[in-house]
Amino acid sequence: MGIKLGILGLGTVGTGTVQLLQDNVGRHSLLQLVEIHRVGVKSLDKPRDVTLAKSVITTDLESIVNDPEVDIVVELIGGLEPARELILKAIQNGKHVVTANKAVISRFGAEIFTLANRQGVYVMLEAAVGGGIPVIQPLKQSLSVNRIHTVTGIVNGTTNYILTRMQTEGSSFDAVLADAQKLGYAEADPTADVDGWDAADKISILASLAFGGRINREEVSCEGIRQISKTDITYANNLGFVIKLLAIAKKVSPTDCTLSVRVHPTLVPKTHPLANINGVYNAILVEGEPLGQVMFFGPGAGAGATASAVSSDILNLVARLQTGQISAPLDPLLGCSHQDYCQIAPQSELTARFYTRFLTLDQPGVIGKLGTSFGKHGVSLESIVQTGFQDKLAEIVVVTHDVKEGDFKQALEEIRTFEAIDSIPSSLRVL
């Protein structure tokens, strides 16, 4: 008895998945049970890198999620609609779902998993975060015996590629972005990547699994890398740091599920495990008790890596279907059963270290004025250094100790009004 797939979408990931499933010798033998029953596409005429019977391909995606013969719907069209609606219909029809769609899961996860639990079907999402890195399943299973307190990830390959090249070549953001677009590492509209939205989708999902509660995606604070300059990368380097776009989910309260969930460029100490993750690679660091630190590293995108993750979800479902062990109650280590929302702590209450660069008029006493203002707001400084001149302006770099974000922001607002301050080109968090 074959397990029948209905695949939605035959782009890069869809094509990679079909190729993997069609060429199954030397892979897990259970994949031989898989039958590609229907594949939904936008256009029948487009030339394809895979061979499929004409009867398999259709432009009527709804007919796939309504097809009574389909056991598993594999959603690989991406975006919010019609992905959300097709997933919900598939679940309604009692089909298990595999998806690589971080946007739809991070925004409509509550709706999707509520329905899936009611219908007794699984919604699998290994490919939604970290490409080919197996991180979703370990978070659901092995790691959940720990009290996890932090998940920190480099989960967007495009921005990591850009920052790595800025670091190694000393190039500017705009120059590297333009080249990355030419080479296909960045989209024509790079917003979702460079402004951190994609990373925010992914950390919402990781946080939800790590902390066992739902996350309101709207509450995830998000800062991208457009404002990162060559100058900051050089200063960071001299201070012993590299700049990475980190997605962070952290438990704030030990007793309830209050979290800080955010995406921002961060100064990472060169000795930190995440500092050496370069190029399009992704890595996710999970910290908990009693485990300590574990890190998962691998290709965060690409047809092959994502196809591997999608196929591993299919394999998990096939293993359950063929042993008949898939009926309700759902296995809590494979499904997503949490129903409550985690509280997101207000940014201003959190503590962090900050690196900030000021451009000031070359007047005596500026450093003293900065120091006094920070002190007044309870912001304790690790270092304050006048580092050089730029266009007749003095450049001052400040690194704080751990301080309340609200206090720091207030000090910065005050300092911004000083006559001697020309501008504050950058203010970044330090890990």
Added chain:
Amino acid sequence: MGIKLGILGLGTVGTGTVQLLQDNVGRHSLLQLVEIHRVGVKSLDKPRDVTLAKSVITTDLESIVNDPEVDIVVELIGGLEPARELILKAIQNGKHVVTANKAVISRFGAEIFTLANRQGVYVMLEAAVGGGIPVIQPLKQSLSVNRIHTVTGIVNGTTNYILTRMQTEGSSFDAVLADAQKLGYAEADPTADVDGWDAADKISILASLAFGGRINREEVSCEGIRQISKTDITYANNLGFVIKLLAIAKKVSPTDCTLSVRVHPTLVPKTHPLANINGVYNAILVEGEPLGQVMFFGPGAGAGATASAVSSDILNLVARLQTGQISAPLDPLLGCSHQDYCQIAPQSELTARFYTRFLTLDQPGVIGKLGTSFGKHGVSLESIVQTGFQDKLAEIVVVTHDVKEGDFKQALEEIRTFEAIDSIPSSLRVL
């Protein structure tokens, strides 16, 4: 209804596991179903870091594996016997088994899994390799949709700690080993670690899971780190390498399960992901098609990390037991069903790069003679450099291209007979 555990052994790992299970708030809620029913120890009088009712503790380990109330036997006594016998009896009695015992699994895995499959029970072993790193379960599940071609690990914390300190401090092997023993990072008898046996046990297990066949542990070639000198570490560093004890399993033939499985100190390029794994940390790099490279990194030993892995296996079994989805047929993604042995390729047929250091009399023409002999045996050289003098002897360091190991060994045997050769202090593989 509780799930009753019979735990064998209350040493470091046993104590850590009991502590985790007793202090279960904030962990996966399924752990609340676990009941520590019996715990087997050597001595009832030893002071313990955990509190257990007197009726729970016993010195009669056999009574635990024969206790009809026990659902899961957790074997944490280590060593070959009586561990093997107790595991087999537990299986015979229809109990699921969780073990952290790499020695017994790597040597008696065939016997144990054959019986487990016949009895329809699971034998779980996440803690046997990589401490707290979730690597066993990903190899069984997610990664198995790939055609895996190589698994490379730093899987022994003691030797990695010693090599890291030799590297950073410029100290000798003997000095660091003595200090590591004082600090508790190395055993009084360090043989199993420094001679690579522990790593060989672990790579046998990883190879078996990655390549879906049994491994004859006796056929795994194994070389330790005793002969690594400060001098080699310095030369390696100048050439752009660090020296790591690697455990490697590699597919040699694309069509059948012929493997190379081995443990040896290796020159690793500083840019390689494994080069930055320092101290007692472990890492396992898995390479396959279409995935590419993924790496798992974390604490390779210690009470907390190992307890996390042991408890994750318990959690997996509890999830199946409480949903009633644990009856035969076994889930092939949780069990170990392969029955055939992989072939281990003869060392001499394999290709590798070598770094070799010669001490020679200070005679003209020695480099020429070395070059000629290597050439005669078909060994192509990347570099051959006379690097300095040591006790009136000249030091020559050779790095080869990829060559047949048999050819290289033959050339070395010939060179060893040259009058000008004082000694060959080291010959190491290059990754």
